[in-house]
Amino acid sequence: MLLIELGNYSITAAFVLAIFSAAASVWGGLRRRADLILAGRNAALAVFGLVTAASAALIWLLMARDYRVEYVASHVDNALNAFYRFSAFWGGQEGSLLLWVLLLCVFAAVVIRQNRTRNAPLMPYATATLMVTALFFLTILTFITPPFKTLPVPPPDGKGLNPLLQDWGMVIHPPILYLGFVGFAVPFAFCIGALASGKLDTDWITSTRRWTLFSWFFLGIGILLGGAWAYKELGWGGYWAWDPVENASLMPFLTGTAFLHSVMIQEKRGMLKVWNVSLIIMTYALTIFGTFLTRSGIISSVHAFADSSFGWAFLAYLALALVVAFGLVIWRLPLLRSEHEMESFFSREASFLLNNVVLVGMTFAVFWGTIFPVVSEAVKGIKVTVGPPFFNQVNVPIAILLIFLAGASPLLAWRMTSARQFQKSFVYPSVVAVGGLAVLLLFGVTHLYAVLAIALSIFVVGAIWLEYYRGVCSRVRHQGENALEALWELTMRNKRRFGGYIVHLGMAVLFIGVAASSAYQQVGEVRLRPGESFAMNSLRLRFEGLREDRTSQYNSAFARLAVFEDGRKIGEVEPEKRVYFTPPQPTTEAGIRRGFKNDIYAVFAEADEDGATFRFMVNPLINWVWAGGIIFGLGAVVCFLPERWGRRRSSYAAPALAE
């Protein structure tokens, strides 16, 4: 009982202290009262301590299977192992909201520690912003869905975890996405701090650059993991369905990407200030909106396991945040003037701006498509969705433009690109891309969008190759390093630039995978008797028969299939049907034979005495999507590393000579 009470009181106390912290910080900031600012800061740290205590209590209760707590009884059962009991912390509504606040409070504590002496004018407002965000979630946890609610009669066994979610990918997916969602609160808080204090130089941007990267990285990885899980577990052979919950995580990723690019223009050229503050406000709002979409179940979707009544609380908070934030922007407009003007179309800043417009355009299209069912229900009384065709028709051409920009932008100079520079940097990548185009056409790849996307991805790779090649050559010539050393040094000395190139490379690889696997997926549905086979181009699948297997948790039936390519056996796939014992839930596990060229994806539909039915898919280049994702992650990590990290010791002594 002690732990339950500890949890309850911690949340209530955190709620009260968050109010105090926000109020004291703002008041202290306005009146320049150091004592109040300090009190606000300490109160924020206390909120962090209390929320940590509450989270620890909930985790402890889950581990101990204390079924007196309703949350524990609903998300854990006697059969569930320790790993999944721990992950049940974020497996349900209340716990995942508690995780949200926990992450936010951890971030707030780190930010406060990092900025004990720095950013003094804006810190009180930044602290207040973080605390108001925490307050919102604490309000829900205190009044609407208390996680420590007890049951009058504790049941002997809990309800357990959906077998579909018993997969390590699904276990780490939500916290990773949350790291991204919650992390964007930090740059937003600094933006509000800058607006409120009037200190609108680039400090708020440079101070939070790593936070932005951190959040963006985790959001990207979270989205990819979600896709990988859907591909492996859901059995429809794809990884992205424009599901509202997928869109909810994509939208802040898109605006966050735009923000990462456009802040560079502000740092270099003092332009786009209004745009940058608007972007981070939008990104923050979209993370709150995303949490709302996932948690409220307003738009029914396969992900929305949650149905809840706090939708209005989210919308009210969202409206409040937007009104206050944009109110501050309007108030500070005179301080947000550009220091320079755009000069040429063929400049880095113009291409970045176009990239921004493209990303925000995509965000609006996704947003509109996502909320359209709700709008149509409210306006016309009938719920209408637009479905994947709408999202694809709008976003695919825009995405193709985006790939082109990923290659072209880094080749353009700031302010203006001279004809000579233009020639020097564009000729090789263009030649390579045209060569790639010719090869594609030669091999009969004629799907317009796929051809464009792949050729432009090749252009991106060519452009990055050229940049690396030049940099490496120059270092080899001037520093006497070998090519590998030069490659390492080049990247480590210009982490932001070359890390960015690696990200672009990952994106190009990913888009090649997306283009090929969506334009050239082959599907066949067939019924086979044992010994019969089914052919798809050069591939043939032969049904060998069924086999049974059992584990402690489920029984399963496998369909054994031999895979032949050009008559030669290259492997096997074994799609599976499982029946879990408790609860007696069936699942269908696809059999996937992964490969560089393509994946063979088999789903086992039905079986009886004289045969079985299958759905077969050949997904070309689909593993390029995941490979691109890994490259993307590596590049983001390079960008994130500390400036000094990874450089050779010898060059510390004479950094000036290195240039």
Place this chain on the structure above:
Amino acid sequence: MAGRVGLIPSGKMMETGMTPRRAKFFIAGLVVLSAFLYLAVSGFRSENFVYFITVDEAATKAASFGGKGVRVQGKVVPKTLVRNPQAMQLAFHLQGEMKTLAVSYRGVPPDLLENGFPVIAEGRLDEKGTLVAKNLMVACPSKFEEMKDKGVPKEHQKIVDQAAKENKVSPHQ
């Protein structure tokens, strides 16, 4: 439109008016925006729409939804499920409040179809008023209490039993 904000420093424009350079960027911005708008509008066509309707609406107003994408949710009327594994087809009726709706589907059926959970069928209504489903999903219960009451799903158990019969190469033998 927001893209223009950074380009035209507020206030300053009022003083100097639109220089040719600004006009150039303004026109470029307009071109980009109209292209996006065109894409958005052209994608926003009624054949991409899917109407969420009830079983009763689908059964009574089939004509007005003819040829349009519809999405219907309901429970399978007991004993109406007919499977034809050879043709990979199945057909059943969905229970509405007043009426029922015939649904046909070709493809891999979802798990849990026979366990009495709500089924979501998405497709088009044909001239006979049958919903020809392209997608078939079972609305999964998030709480397992219900599932525990339903017992072992029989279509799966059948397959596992079948596999046990011909089990020749189990690694656990």
